[in-house]
Amino acid sequence: xxxxxxxxGTPSWRLHTTRTxxxxxxxxxxxxxxxxxxxxxxxDNTMWVFVEDAGRQGSDLISxxxxxQWSYAHRLWGPMWDTLNIATLxxxxxxxxxxxxxxxxxxNTSPHPLVRSAALLIIVSxxxxxxxxxxxxxxxxxxxxxxxxxxxxxxxxxxFIGKLLYEAIEEIHPTPVExxxxxxxxxxxxxxxxxxxxxxxxxxxxxxxxxxxxxxxSTVLGLVxxxxxxxxxxxxxxxxxxxxxxxxxxxxxxxxxxSEWISARVRHAII
Amino acid sequence: MSRQAKAQxxxxxxxxxxxxxxxxxxxxxxxAVYLVxxxxxVEVNWTRVxxxxxxxxxxxAAFTQPxxxxxxxxxxxxxxxxxxxxxxxxxxxxxxxxxxxxGAARNIAPWPIYYLCRGIITVSRxxxxxxxxxxxxxxxxxxPLAGMITLAFAxxxxxxxxxxxxxxxxxxxxxxxxRATGANWWQTMxxxxxxxxxxxxxxxxxxxxxxxxRESAVIGIVxxxxxxxxxxxxxxxxxxxxxxxxxxxxxxxxxxxxxxxSHIRRWTQ
Amino acid sequence: xxxxxxxxKRYPTxxxxxxxxxxxxxxxxxMALIGPSGAGKxxxxxxxxxxxxxxxxxxRLEDTELTRxxxxxxxxxxxxxxxxxxxxxxxxxxxxxxxxxxGRLGYVGFWRSFTRRYPQEDIAEAFRLLDRVGLxxxxxxxxxxxxxxxxxxxxxxRALIQSPRLLLVDEPTASLDPKTSRQIMRLIRELCAERELxxxxxxxxxxxxxxxxxxxxxxxxxxxVFDGKPGELDADTLTTIYGEEEWDTRVQxxxxxxTSPREVPASxxxxxxxxxx
Numbered sequence: 059x060x061x062x063x064x065x066x067g068t069p070s071w072r073l074h075t076t077r078t079x080x081x082x083x084x085x086x087x088x089x090x091x092x093x094x095x096x097x098x099x100x101x102d103n104t105m106w107v108f109v110e111d112a113g114r115q116g117s118d119l120i121s122x123x124x125x126x127q128w129s130y131a132h133r134l135w136g137p138m139w140d141t142l143n144i145a146t147l148x149x150x151x152x153x154x155x156x157x158x159x160x161x162x163x164x165x166n167t168s169p170h171p172l173v174r175s176a177a178l179l180i181i182v183s184x185x186x187x188x189x190x191x192x193x194x195x196x197x198x199x200x201x202x203x204x205x206x207x208x209x210x211x212x213x214x215x216x217x218f219i220g221k222l223l224y225e226a227i228e229e230i231h232p233t234p235v236e237x238x239x240x241x242x243x244x245x246x247x248x249x250x251x252x253x254x255x256x257x258x259x260x261x262x263x264x265x266x267x268x269x270x271x272x273x274x275x276s277t278v279l280g281l282v283x284x285x286x287x288x289x290x291x292x293x294x295x296x297x298x299x300x301x302x303x304x305x306x307x308x309x310x311x312x313x314x315x316x317s318e319w320i321s322a323r324v325r326h327a328i329i
Numbered sequence: 330m331s332r333q334a335k336a337q338x339x340x341x342x343x344x345x346x347x348x349x350x351x352x353x354x355x356x357x358x359x360x361a362v363y364l365v366x367x368x369x370x371v372e373v374n375w376t377r378v379x380x381x382x383x384x385x386x387x388x389x390a391a392f393t394q395p396x397x398x399x400x401x402x403x404x405x406x407x408x409x410x411x412x413x414x415x416x417x418x419x420x421x422x423x424x425x426x427x428x429x430x431x432g433a434a435r436n437i438a439p440w441p442i443y444y445l446c447r448g449i450i451t452v453s454r455x456x457x458x459x460x461x462x463x464x465x466x467x468x469x470x471x472x473p474l475a476g477m478i479t480l481a482f483a484x485x486x487x488x489x490x491x492x493x494x495x496x497x498x499x500x501x502x503x504x505x506x507x508r509a510t511g512a513n514w515w516q517t518m519x520x521x522x523x524x525x526x527x528x529x530x531x532x533x534x535x536x537x538x539x540x541x542x543r544e545s546a547v548i549g550i551v552x553x554x555x556x557x558x559x560x561x562x563x564x565x566x567x568x569x570x571x572x573x574x575x576x577x578x579x580x581x582x583x584x585x586x587x588x589x590x591s592h593i594r595r596w597t598q
Numbered sequence: 599x600x601x602x603x604x605x606x607k608r609y610p611t612x613x614x615x616x617x618x619x620x621x622x623x624x625x626x627x628x629m630a631l632i633g634p635s636g637a638g639k640x641x642x643x644x645x646x647x648x649x650x651x652x653x654x655x656x657x658r659l660e661d662t663e664l665t666r667x668x669x670x671x672x673x674x675x676x677x678x679x680x681x682x683x684x685x686x687x688x689x690x691x692x693x694x695x696x697x698x699x700x701g702r703l704g705y706v707g708f709w710r711s712f713t714r715r716y717p718q719e720d721i722a723e724a725f726r727l728l729d730r731v732g733l734x735x736x737x738x739x740x741x742x743x744x745x746x747x748x749x750x751x752x753x754x755x756r757a758l759i760q761s762p763r764l765l766l767v768d769e770p771t772a773s774l775d776p777k778t779s780r781q782i783m784r785l786i787r788e789l790c791a792e793r794e795l796x797x798x799x800x801x802x803x804x805x806x807x808x809x810x811x812x813x814x815x816x817x818x819x820x821x822x823v824f825d826g827k828p829g830e831l832d833a834d835t836l837t838t839i840y841g842e843e844e845w846d847t848r849v850q851x852x853x854x855x856x857t858s859p860r861e862v863p864a865s866x867x868x869x870x871x872x873x874x875x
Contacts (some may be wrong), residue, residue: 093420096413100473103554108470115468143367154441186583187576190459192549193563199385201377208371208548237687237753240647241760242676242704243711250712253701255691278457282550295463309457314455333734336695336725339718343692344738 122300131300134290134309141203141286141313144279145272148211150294151270153265156216160223166235167227167253181224189275193284202283210284211272218268226260252321263325270321277310342466388569395577396570400559404575405558408582410473411545414555418477418545419538421529422484430492431483437496446489453486462548471592473554480541480548487540491533492526499525528594539583599625599796600646602765605655607820615641616820619655623764626794628787629690630801630811630828634840638820639800640677643766646798647679648672659764677704680757682786684751684769690742692753694733697741698724701759720759727755747778751785758789763796765790772802779803801843804836 161167163177192210200206217285235252243251280288294302335341347353397404432438432446453461458479463473467484499522507521549557556575563571600623607616615638625628631639644650646657657664659675667675680701681814688697702720703711710716716724728734731751741749750770757765767786771779787810790797801807807814808828816824816831816839824835832844 080505092416096416099409099413100417100477100554103475104472105470109474111470112468114606119464119467139370146363147367147371166875182584183781186543186580187451188547190542191560191576194550194561195388198564198567199381199388201374201381202854203374204371205378233683233685234689236649237683237756238683238689238700238703240676240679240681240766241701242673244673244703244708246708247337247703247711250708251689251692251696251703254688258691274377274455274457278459281459291460307460310460311452311455315451333737334727336737339720339722339725341695341716341721341725343696343714421607 078281079229092152114231121303122272122298125301126308127299127301128305130305131309134287134306137280137287137290138309138313140207141276141280141288142273144204144207144211144284144286145269145317148208148276149215149269149272150233151208151212152219155212156219156223159216159259160227161249161253163220163224164190164227166230166232167249177220178222181217181220184213185221186216186217187214189214189272190278190282193279194282199284201244202285204285206257207276207279207284207286214269214275215272218271219264221285222264223257223261226257226264230256259328262328266321266324266328273317274314277314372449384567384569387431387567387575391573391578393568394570395574396515396568397574400568400571401561402554403559404578407549409560409573410580411542411555412550412582413558414473414477414480414544414545418480419484419534419541420555421477422481422541423488423534423537425481426488426492429489430496433493434496435490435493437503446493450486450490450493451586453482454490458483458544459548459551462553463551466552471552471554476545476548476553479553480544483544484537484541487537488530488533490529495526495529496522532590532594535586539586540588542582542586543579550556599623600798601656601658602646605642605645607638607645607650608653614820616652619820619822621815621822622797623798625796626764626790627813628790628797628799628811629813629815630807631817632801632804632807632816635802636767637817637846639817640768641820642817643681643768643798643800643818646764647676649681650731673704677760678762678785679764679766680760680769682753682765682767683756684772685774686741686746686753686796688741688749688752688756690740692741693737694728694739694741694744694768695724697752698728698755699761701756703758710801710822714870724755724759728752731755732822746774747782750774750778750782754782754785754789758793762795764791765795765799767797767799768858769800769802771806772873779806780809782872786810804831 145270159177159180161172163181165174168174168177189210192213193206196206196210200209230253234256235248238248238252276286276288278288278291280286280290281292283289287310289302291306293308294300332341345353347356366417432442433450435443438446461482462476462479463476469475469478503525504517504521507517512520513576545555545557546560547557549559552558555578559567560572560575563569563575567575600621600635602619602621605616605619606614608614619642631642633639641650641874646659646664648667652665655665658739659678662675664672664675689700692700696714698713699716699720702716706720708715712866725734728737731754733748733751733755736744736748736752743753744752765786770782770786774782783806786797786799787797799807799811808831811828814824814826814828814831815822816835818839823838824831836845837843
């Protein structure tokens with residue numbers, strides 16, 4: 059009871075009761091202990107000599123990066139084109155796979171609870187595993203190259219698009235669906251007329267948003283051999299050519315900003 | 330003939346999405362040309378793919394018999410390291426993202442601070458965690474500290490951007506009401522801004538915790554600590570049963586994270 | 599034409615929505631179903647086209663037993679029972695023409711409907727109906743660009759293009775203003791007469807029901823408590839349907855001089871205008 063009576067007989071007010079207040083303190087204490095414990099583990103695993111050196115290393119790194127070796131840029135157009143293709147084709151492939159999965163995962167369109175659980179499992183597995191891990195796996199399976207990158211991006215996109223889309227499907231108005239069923243329409247027709255028009259804007263927005271994220275992710279897939287500008291990045295880092303690395307960074311920066319701008323414009327136009 | 334007259338005679342077509350036919354067909358053509366060019370530039374070594382198909386099947390089969398045991402020590406160490414990196418980086422990142430987020434909100438920050446904070450956010454969001462991890466590994470040496478700093482830096486960009494957007498469209502009347510009582514800047518923040526922003530901040534922190542864990546599983550590839558290194562080794566040695574075990578653990582922890590965060594969000598709202 | 603016998607609906611929660619409903623609707627009759635909220639009106643008409651599954655009892659449309667149908671046979675039966683909804687239930691992002699044509703979905707195959715290649719006579723009929731309900735110019739507008747009354751007209755056109763034998767109408771006027779409500783009810787009435795359609799109309803507004811229906815059925819707590827001609831409805835029967843209320847109050851007695859009778863909600867005018875059809 060937040061309102062209590064003091065010994066003098068005047069009522070006093072506090073935000074919390076004594077019990078909740080103690081529980082809050084305990085919660086904070088437990089959180090702080092957990093944090094300190096984690097910090098201890100990290101600091102045990104750290105060579106502090108290197109860390110003391112970090113400032114010097116950092117300034118050294120920057121001095122080697124500047125000035126960027128601009129002449130290197132013309133060798134990056136090919137890899138950049140590959141990066142774009144990995145992101146775009148990967149997104150398209152991901153959309154194609156995520157679309158049916160989302161319909162199977164949404165409570166109101168799923169044919170059977172078992173199918174729904176299977177679809178949710180696909181979505182969770184795809185979401186939990188980073189595209190780089192998918193790429194590592196696919197490179198050992200398919201061999202290095204753009205194809206592994208495309209499939210890695212697609213596999214990771216299923217979970218993202220699938221999750222957001224099935225949530226959108228679950229939020230549609232049920233009455234138009236009811237009305238379409240009442241005309242004697244078949245199951246697929248109800249989907250096509252009752253559900254699809256309602257989720258189309260959300261679907262387009264989600265896809266463009268994911269494309270934007272995929273551009274970002276595809277820039278690093280090359281680090282594990284899956285094609286694109288990451289291959290050049292890896293080579294430059296391994297040969298300690300930091301003035302080439304900085305050119306690649308600028309390139310990535312500009313591309314990502316451009317894709318973010320495009321995606322924001324398209325999403326704005328849809329809504 | 331107008332569309333109405335046509336419809337009367339039973340001739341009707343759906344309205345095209347883009348009215349201008351030249352633009353419509355231009356877009357279709359452009360898309361087709363792009364697809365052809367893009368697909369043509371994908372080089373596939375089919376003999377290598379055929380060779381790998383067997384390995385792909387091995388990998389799928391490994392999920393039925395994941396091997397948790399033979400690299401038990403590495404897996405436990407890696408997961409613990411990942412978890413500690415996740416917790417510390419989320420706490421530090423969220424704490425730092427609050428001032429950056431306040432500074433990046435157009436309605437309360439003066440413009441030099443606004444541009445500085447927006448700059449930090451843009452840089453942090455543009456580069457993948459793994460690129461930033463490479464730089465921090467060079468600076469701080471191998472190990473979880475570099476990973477933690479990487480994740481904290483990425484957290485700042487993510488949280489501060491969303492926080493700034495939240496503050497930009499918060500209900501200004503409440504702020505005015507508190508200010509009208511004669512409250513100073515800190516009191517206004519505490520009584521008018523914090524209650525409006527807090528529930529979403531907690532929800533986003535939980536979400537970011539989840540993301541940080543997933544990211545902590547990959548930055549080990551470049552030597553920034555966590556389970557990634559173990560996973561990388563097991564994949565490149567074709568020890569798919571160990572990789573399957575690690576992936577299953579990651580999926581389980583992400584599921585657990587999501588489940589508990591939905592509870593915490595319901596509890597705070 | 600439509601015969602319900604012993605129809606009972608119990609929801610999984612244990613609530614009895616309908617208990618032993620017996621009802622017979624001849625061809626061409628317009629029947630209004632009145633009753634308080636939660637009396638089971640919506641459940642009753644949704645049991646007829648099986649949007650809600652009745653728990654027991656039989657529902658026959660001419661020679662077809664509806665309760666045992668499933669799959670394609672159910673869809674075929676639904677074609678002959680068109681439904682009009684309270685919140686119009688149009689698909690907002692489709693155009694008016696597409697919404698009307700969606701009434702033909704039970705007759706065309708999936709790909710034809712998906713690519714919008716409907717038979718020529720369907721399109722001509724859709725346009726004729728749009729013309730009949732007064733919206734030929736709105737053909738290419740999106741459904742969410744229309745006003746409430748216009749949307750309900752589109753809803754009616756969609757129902758009629760099904761070429762139904764029976765109309766199931768669920769609170770057609772609940773979201774409309776009094777004038778539009780009357781226009782919509784008159785339109786439904788006229789169309790039923792033109793095409794010899796039977797109709798069950800769920801309606802809250804007793805005055806409208808009396809004005810436009812041939813027959814009134816009162817439902818209370820899932821049971822039929824009144825069944826008769828509009829003229830037979832008096833204060834006592836209204837009390838049995840809705841419960842105690844001063845039904846006889848004349849509008850003129852209890853409104854201020856500043857309000858004109860036109861602005862009074864139509865339900866208050868109930869007995870003042872009763873039986874004026």
